[in-house]
Amino acid sequence: MYKSTRVETEISYSDQKPGTSGLRKPVKTVQQVNYTENFLQSLLETVCELEPTNRKLLIGGDGRYYNTTVIPLIVRMAAANGFKELIIGKDGLFSTPACSSYIRLNNCVGGILLTASHNPGGPDGDFGIKYNVANGGPAPDSVTNAIFEKTKTRTFYNIIDPVDIPLNAIGETVLETDQGQVSVRVVDGIECHEQLLGTIFDLPKIKSYLAQNNICITADAMAGVMGPTVHRIFGDVLGVDPSHLIRCTPLPDFGGSHPDPNLVYAAQLVETMKSGRYEFGVAFDGDGDRNMILGKDGFFVSPSDSLAVITANLNCIPYFAGRKFAGVGRSLPTSGAVDQVAKKLGFSLFETPTGWKYFGSLMDADMISLCGEESFGTGSNHIREKDGIWAALAWLSILSTRECSVEEVVKSHWEEYGRHFYSRHDYENLSTEQGAQVMAAVNSFTSPDAAIPQMGDTEVASCVNFSYTDPVTGDRALNQGVVFTSKTGSRVIFRLSGTGSSGATIRIYLEFYSTGGEEGDVQDILNPLVKFALQVSDIRAISGRHAPTVIT
Numbered sequence: 001m002y003k004s005t006r007v008e009t010e011i012s013y014s015d016q017k018p019g020t021s022g023l024r025k026p027v028k029t030v031q032q033v034n035y036t037e038n039f040l041q042s043l044l045e046t047v048c049e050l051e052p053t054n055r056k057l058l059i060g061g062d063g064r065y066y067n068t069t070v071i072p073l074i075v076r077m078a079a080a081n082g083f084k085e086l087i088i089g090k091d092g093l094f095s096t097p098a099c100s101s102y103i104r105l106n107n108c109v110g111g112i113l114l115t116a117s118h119n120p121g122g123p124d125g126d127f128g129i130k131y132n133v134a135n136g137g138p139a140p141d142s143v144t145n146a147i148f149e150k151t152k153t154r155t156f157y158n159i160i161d162p163v164d165i166p167l168n169a170i171g172e173t174v175l176e177t178d179q180g181q182v183s184v185r186v187v188d189g190i191e192c193h194e195q196l197l198g199t200i201f202d203l204p205k206i207k208s209y210l211a212q213n214n215i216c217i218t219a220d221a222m223a224g225v226m227g228p229t230v231h232r233i234f235g236d237v238l239g240v241d242p243s244h245l246i247r248c249t250p251l252p253d254f255g256g257s258h259p260d261p262n263l264v265y266a267a268q269l270v271e272t273m274k275s276g277r278y279e280f281g282v283a284f285d286g287d288g289d290r291n292m293i294l295g296k297d298g299f300f301v302s303p304s305d306s307l308a309v310i311t312a313n314l315n316c317i318p319y320f321a322g323r324k325f326a327g328v329g330r331s332l333p334t335s336g337a338v339d340q341v342a343k344k345l346g347f348s349l350f351e352t353p354t355g356w357k358y359f360g361s362l363m364d365a366d367m368i369s370l371c372g373e374e375s376f377g378t379g380s381n382h383i384r385e386k387d388g389i390w391a392a393l394a395w396l397s398i399l400s401t402r403e404c405s406v407e408e409v410v411k412s413h414w415e416e417y418g419r420h421f422y423s424r425h426d427y428e429n430l431s432t433e434q435g436a437q438v439m440a441a442v443n444s445f446t447s448p449d450a451a452i453p454q455m456g457d458t459e460v461a462s463c464v465n466f467s468y469t470d471p472v473t474g475d476r477a478l479n480q481g482v483v484f485t486s487k488t489g490s491r492v493i494f495r496l497s498g499t500g501s502s503g504a505t506i507r508i509y510l511e512f513y514s515t516g517g518e519e520g521d522v523q524d525i526l527n528p529l530v531k532f533a534l535q536v537s538d539i540r541a542i543s544g545r546h547a548p549t550v551i552t
């Protein structure tokens, strides 16, 4: 019989406010005395208060360092707090989209996802704890705020005696506790998601297109959780030779890399694609929800363009056939490329703050069917998370239906809808004070009497601090970014990242829309906007930096 104990704590923590997508902290921070217990107890209590009856909880993770220490801790604390059914991915692995699928299809109350997504892992890296609610999506602000409030004054946590659950074997362990029986099931973390994808896409059609045309494709799982899924879907189902699937073994430190699928951190895939050997390449992040799409010779598809192209090619994806297409959503800093498609095809369009959680209520209310973000996230209402492998399969569906290359698809899209030249400049690892100073500088231009300089050779039409009212729940989100819009529709947006684990990262989003068939280097074309951004933010003087850390 496992006995439960209420452990009184002496230390409470005031820094456990979840960010854009859960609590993300350096491993060393979460290893402090009672730090993780403090957050978990607050989370479990909040779930019990909000959902008094359902006690079925999923526990997933991206395989990063410290996950296998925290999983048994969650089992012990959940059991002591009255949870009755706990589902864990084999080896503790469950990608974020797979968690969302499982929660939805198996009526879980929600899931605890141990992931810091694209942030580096290992003992000196980051750790993350995220909660997803019963619709399978990230907890909305109302839930994370309730958790945060509890963390600040916590004085105890509940836990049962140590348990031994073999995570490497699928099966069930029934724990007899003084709270009653608790079933702990270790399941295949891929199956449910894989089956769902099989109902959305015509996988045999993609397979035969690749085989008949001798088309080579490659995927880079960046040593994150997607590796086994990539082997199953790309390898077993689509027939891709496993030697073309790289970094597919999940590693606790992601092999020392930064598992963020962008041009900088996925440089290995970019180089591979430049060899011209592959027609299509995709990289995924640590927890498998982000994707980067590349065409032959390294042709880069910006995430904003990816969303627009998929929206314009819905007919290539069987899931959308015969289903009402409700509309499309994009986050504020995502370019307006999809807006052009929505306008032409008569779809409604919603502009939300950054964070997938803002799409959930719109999908639940059947107001959007498809959404995406500039931060390499794309997905549909099949789940409530962005879904990296879904995006790859959406692209392969388009290529196999239209029988043309990635570059041809994108260039014909630009011809039809115009082109949004787009880039994001990140200034990472600033101090919190420097971040606040930059945001205060740009925010000062929202005042009605502020004199705003020219953006290149055009005047600025407006400068606003973006706020959002969820049309379904009425929830408000304030201070979501400062947006400068020129008279010709160019935008420069400033925002503080919400996924870092310390200090501040300023993101500057730059967007110029052209219908004139302009060609040329994106950074050159955006240069007047960069100059404007530097002028209004004074970021170089404030940060002492002469260039962004990352340009994507």
Ligand code: G16
Pocket (backbone or CB within 6 Å): 020, 021, 116, 117, 118, 285, 289, 290, 331, 354, 355, 356, 357, 373, 375, 377, 496, 497, 498, 499, 500, 507
């Ligand atoms: C998370 C959210 C995304 C969001 C991104 C923004 O991504 O899930 O919806 O776009 O953060 O990050 P930041 O606040 O740093 O700009 P992920 O993949 O880290 O979970």
